[in-house]
Amino acid sequence: MKTIVGISNFSFKEHHFNSLSAIEGAFDELKKFRKLFKQASLDFCMGRDIAENKYYGLSLLEQVNNITLGDRGLEGLFRSKLHQIYFRFFNINYTTDELIARASDPISEHSAANFILYVPSIDFYRDASTFKNADGLCAHYEDILGKYPVDSDSYYQRLITHFDKLMYHPNCRDSLDNVEGGFYNYSIAFTECIKALNDLSPTKIATTKERLSNIRAKTNYECTEEGKSSTKFNFTFSHDGRELSLTCQFHMKPSKSNNPGDTSYYQKRIYFGFFPLEDQEWRIAVASIGPHL
Structure with missing residues (x-):
């Protein structure tokens, strides 16, 4: 829209x-x-x-x-x-x-x-x-x-041009099409979580624990990391001529649907990692929006 x-x-x-x-x-x-x-x-x-x-x-x-x-x-x-x-x-x-x-x-x-x-x-x-x-x-x-996502192309283009302090994986757009129940039913929560990530990026906070705590404080949604490692969380990002494989096991849990009367808890995820820049600074890199990997 x-x-x-x-x-x-x-x-x-x-x-x-x-x-x-x-x-x-x-x-x-x-x-x-x-x-x-x-x-x-x-x-x-x-x-x-x-x-x-x-x-x-x-x-x-x-x-x-x-x-x-x-x-x-x-x-x-x-x-x-x-x-x-x-x-x-x-x-x-x-x-x-x-x-x-x-x-x-x-x-x-x-x-x-x-x-x-x-x-x-x-x-x-x-x-x-x-x-x-x-x-x-x-x-x-x-x-x-958040309220009028229209379709995945419209939503994604508006998302990445507005929240432009983040990095996005080349396949991030396609992850929207794999959201069970349709991404458009959860777009308000997705938008709120992406905003929280964008507000922190880039960051000079040194420890992962403190970064996640800072992100968690910006929304009503959980922000944590996976309990065990897996290669499925490895995503390659490019920035300023540098290409790095990041472990994107960190994730937010946008668990609400757009329906205000729906009290169900939905297992949706936004996976991200931290791309190192110069001067002890990290940019948040978003790997996937929606599906539980």
């Missing part, structure tokens, strides 16, 4: 300006914010009427007219920058009101996309889904990822 972030004049931290440079600075901030995100199936849409919209009283064009004392040349220069510099960083398929309306629509498993508005500095009184900062968008993206 695609997540579309709605951007318009409600996305400015200020809504009334006293100079052209202040207006351009506000657009520059939006451009910088957009560049923070490289996740799959995440798009940013700027209302194509952002300069004309009057939600906060005077439109941007009216403010430009006041600032420039009606200088048509300066107004034309502003319009040119808007289209040639700022619009090119965003999808402009919707008006501001259309973005607000779509962010007010309920989300279902049949939705092709969900909309959310970037509203950093005000209380938005319309019945729309909003966020205030990068952490808010990440939380929304993770919520959608």
Whole structure:
């Protein structure tokens, strides 16, 4: 499922300006914010009427007219920058009101996309889904990822591009297809566990016991290691030209299904190891998501 972030004049931290440079600075901030995100199936849409919209009283064009004392040349220069510099960083398929309306629509498993508005500095009184900062968008993206996995390809691409501090084995994607009962019935727990691993990676914690304890504290799921060794836990990872075989016997136990009324304990696993980097640092390497090996 695609997540579309709605951007318009409600996305400015200020809504009334006293100079052209202040207006351009506000657009520059939006451009910088957009560049923070490289996740799959995440798009940013700027209302194509952002300069004309009057939600906060005077439109941007009216403010430009006041600032420039009606200088048509300066107004034309502003319009040119808007289209040639700022619009090119965003999808402009919707008006501001259309973005607000779509962010007010309920989300279902049949939705092709969900909309959310970037509203950093005000209380938005319309019945729309909003966020205030990068952490808010990440939380929304993770919520959608867990609740609406769509299929294994969509889920995996969104997972690895969002939780990008981890390493993933080349066959990790295929492990989703081997989850008994369908991975999509456990995707909320899987997402929560992968987030916990990503939050710790890379780590300078020296002992395995302390690393596992740290991971365990981030979720309500168990995190442990196998009681006995086996070659089935050996996985080869490549990083920066180095190839290592890791023992991925460490695992989390995402034991809940997506059904909140289901109290059963499910034997699901996320297996991982620790890939050594420089300066006594380790990156967490995920070998398999879902099946009990």
